[in-house]
Amino acid sequence: MAPPASGSPIVSLRGVAKTFGTGTVALDGLDLDVREGEFLSLLGPSGCGKSSALRIVAGLSEPSRGIVEWRGGRDLGSNARDNLGFVFQEPTLMPWATVFGNVFLPLKLAGVDKAAAAPRVTEALAYVGLADFAKAYPRELSGGMKMRVSIARALVTQPRVLLMDEPFAALDEITRFKLNDDLLALWRRLDMTVVFVTHSVFESVFLSQRVVVMTARPGRIHTELAIETAERDGRFRTSAMYAAYCRLTSEALGQAIDAHAEAAA
Amino acid sequence: MSEVLTAGEARERILRILLPAVVFVLIVIAWDLVVRINDIPPYILPSPGLVVATLFDDWPILSTSLFATLETTFEGLALAIVGGVGLAVLFNQSRLIEHSLYPYAVILQVTPVVAIAPLLLIYLPQQAAVLACAWIVAFFPVLANTTLGLNSVDHNLADLFRMYGASRWRVLWELKLPAALPNMLAGLKIAGGLSLIGAVVAEIAAGSAGAGSGLAYRIAESGYRLNIPRMFAALLLLSIVGIVIFLLLSMFSHLMLRRWHESATVRER
Numbered sequence: 402m403a404p405p406a407s408g409s410p411i412v413s414l415r416g417v418a419k420t421f422g423t424g425t426v427a428l429d430g431l432d433l434d435v436r437e438g439e440f441l442s443l444l445g446p447s448g449c450g451k452s453s454a455l456r457i458v459a460g461l462s463e464p465s466r467g468i469v470e471w472r473g474g475r476d477l478g479s480n481a482r483d484n485l486g487f488v489f490q491e492p493t494l495m496p497w498a499t500v501f502g503n504v505f506l507p508l509k510l511a512g513v514d515k516a517a518a519a520p521r522v523t524e525a526l527a528y529v530g531l532a533d534f535a536k537a538y539p540r541e542l543s544g545g546m547k548m549r550v551s552i553a554r555a556l557v558t559q560p561r562v563l564l565m566d567e568p569f570a571a572l573d574e575i576t577r578f579k580l581n582d583d584l585l586a587l588w589r590r591l592d593m594t595v596v597f598v599t600h601s602v603f604e605s606v607f608l609s610q611r612v613v614v615m616t617a618r619p620g621r622i623h624t625e626l627a628i629e630t631a632e633r634d635g636r637f638r639t640s641a642m643y644a645a646y647c648r649l650t651s652e653a654l655g656q657a658i659d660a661h662a663e664a665a666a
Numbered sequence: 667m668s669e670v671l672t673a674g675e676a677r678e679r680i681l682r683i684l685l686p687a688v689v690f691v692l693i694v695i696a697w698d699l700v701v702r703i704n705d706i707p708p709y710i711l712p713s714p715g716l717v718v719a720t721l722f723d724d725w726p727i728l729s730t731s732l733f734a735t736l737e738t739t740f741e742g743l744a745l746a747i748v749g750g751v752g753l754a755v756l757f758n759q760s761r762l763i764e765h766s767l768y769p770y771a772v773i774l775q776v777t778p779v780v781a782i783a784p785l786l787l788i789y790l791p792q793q794a795a796v797l798a799c800a801w802i803v804a805f806f807p808v809l810a811n812t813t814l815g816l817n818s819v820d821h822n823l824a825d826l827f828r829m830y831g832a833s834r835w836r837v838l839w840e841l842k843l844p845a846a847l848p849n850m851l852a853g854l855k856i857a858g859g860l861s862l863i864g865a866v867v868a869e870i871a872a873g874s875a876g877a878g879s880g881l882a883y884r885i886a887e888s889g890y891r892l893n894i895p896r897m898f899a900a901l902l903l904l905s906i907v908g909i910v911i912f913l914l915l916s917m918f919s920h921l922m923l924r925r926w927h928e929s930a931t932v933r934e935r
Contacts, residue, residue: 461825487829493822497844497926509840510830538926 408437410472411562411594412458417467418619419453427453429619431467435562440588440595442605442612444650446658450620451598455564458596459487486555488565492547494539494554500526501535504554511558518557525557526550528587545576549583556587562594569604578638581607585633602654606646607638614650616657623657626650712895717902720895728884728896732903735880738793738865739911742800746857749801750808751850758816758842759834775806779864783871792872796880799868804861811853815846848927851919858911866904881907 412435419428428450435441435458443451456462457469494503504525508518526532529549539547548568555563569577585608588595599605605612606628616623628646630637637643694714700706701713708716721728753771757764779799786795819842827837869882881900888896923929 456825459829461829485829487826489822489826491822493820493826495823495841495844497847506826507830510827510832510836540926540928 410434411437413470415468417464420465426619440609442597442609444605445615446617449615449617455598484561486560486563488555488568490567492551496539500537507558525553529553565597602650614653614657617661624653709892709894716895717898721899731881731884738796739862742861745801746804750805751812753809754812779803783868796868800861800864803864804857807856808853811849815849816842819845855915858915
């Protein structure tokens with residue numbers, strides 16, 4: 402059973418704008434609350450700034466204007482910001498390191514020695530079903546398995562917030578379905594907040610409790626939809642309710658794209 | 667992984683070794699026949715047999731020269747690695763230093779070493795001058811390739827290191843240097859051959875200065891004395907040195923990369 406999406410905000414973006422050196426306005430006036438424990442998707446066309454927003458939340462990029470406010474939330478204190486996991490569109494693994502070495506990286510950089518880290522690395526690998534592959538090198542793995550390693554690396558620090566930037570976009574549909582199911586299981590089990598950037602209507606509806614639809618140039622929120630369902634499993638994927646939610650979300654996305662076209666005209 | 671070769675692959679492999687060997691034997695036979703049939707005197711063109719015989723007869727002199735050249739070559743190569751990698755890291759860490767020095771590294775590279783060698787011989791002791799020549803030609807490929815490697819680190823990985831609070835030092839040591847390793851090794855493979863060339867050029871330039879003892883010096887000296895068989899024997903040794911250096915560096919590169927890099931992957935077809 403998914404936790405309710407009504408947690409208090411764990412991070413808030415207020416009037417966030419991002420203008421790149423080239424003059425491209427990626428974001429303008431973005432207001433967004435990420436609620437503790439929720440599974441939130443940012444959905445929009447290319448260039449709507451959804452990835453920029455995610456990078457700003459991660460602290461990988463500074464907003465040109467506006468503020469990013471982290472809040473304590475349940476037993477978090479002010480550390481929430483330091484407790485992040487990030488998964489890129491590409492697996493982004495170090496090819497010279499084994500699967501173990503890659504997942505160990507965040508702990509190693511935090512100064513944890515190998516012996517102390519080993520059980521945590523093994524646990525993270527078990528989460529993603531790769532316990533037997535600790536000694537393999539990335540090039541020996543399939544695309545889906547590499548992405549699992551990437552997720553294990555993000556989970557090894559036991560993050561409160563997991564940020565994912567179109568992580569499954571490059572994978573085939575069957576692999577993506579499986580990873581979607583496994584990601585939901587992990588989200589329930591590990592009790593974390595997930596912010597998931599995607600350009601797939603179907604993926605966002607299947608995964609998230611809340612879909613934020615964004616519009617492009619400048620990127621800002623067009624609308625948001627709550628996806629309310631008791632279960633998210635194979636049955637949900639083929640249900641009439643799922644289809645209805647997908648249609649609603651597609652319509653919203655279509656309006657967001659039209660709104661941009663009108664603004665440009 | 668067990669190595670099971672299909673019949674086709676086995677044939678392919680045999681051909682790759684057999685064909686060059688056949689060509690080699692044919693050339694040697696042709697060379698020998700040309701010398702015999704035309705009755706060419708050894709001071710114009712020695713027969714292959716005589717070259718090999720000279721190699722054994724003159725081994726005491728040639729081996730001393732061989733070790734002198736090997737020493738220069740490997741010292742030059744070692745300094746090229748230290749200098750090339752060191753400068754590349756320095757350039758990577760500081761744009762100021764990169765902009766200040768990089769043009770001079772290029773100038774040093776594009777100026778023919780044959781032209782620099784006589785000058786170096788004036789200002790430096792002979793051994794130091796020879797070493798400097800080997801270094802000048804060998805360091806640039808290491809520098810250029812390592813710089814390329816250090817600059818082509820996956821941006822997302824770099825972001826990840828930043829997100830997890832990695833210090834500059836750790837980013838260099840755990841991300842940039844491993845990422846640059848394949849390029850660095852490619853530079854090293856080129857530098858090995860160039861270091862030998864640099865050493866030879868400087869020895870030839872040192873030429874009649876007398877105190878020289880390397881293989882190239884031996885070639886120049888034998889030329890003056892019309893000892894053509896010894897020239898050929900020394901040349902043969904230089905060739906072998908070049909081949910061995912290349913094979914050793916290729917093997918080293920393969921050993922360093924075979925577990926993770928695409929270049930070392932054997933694809934199944």
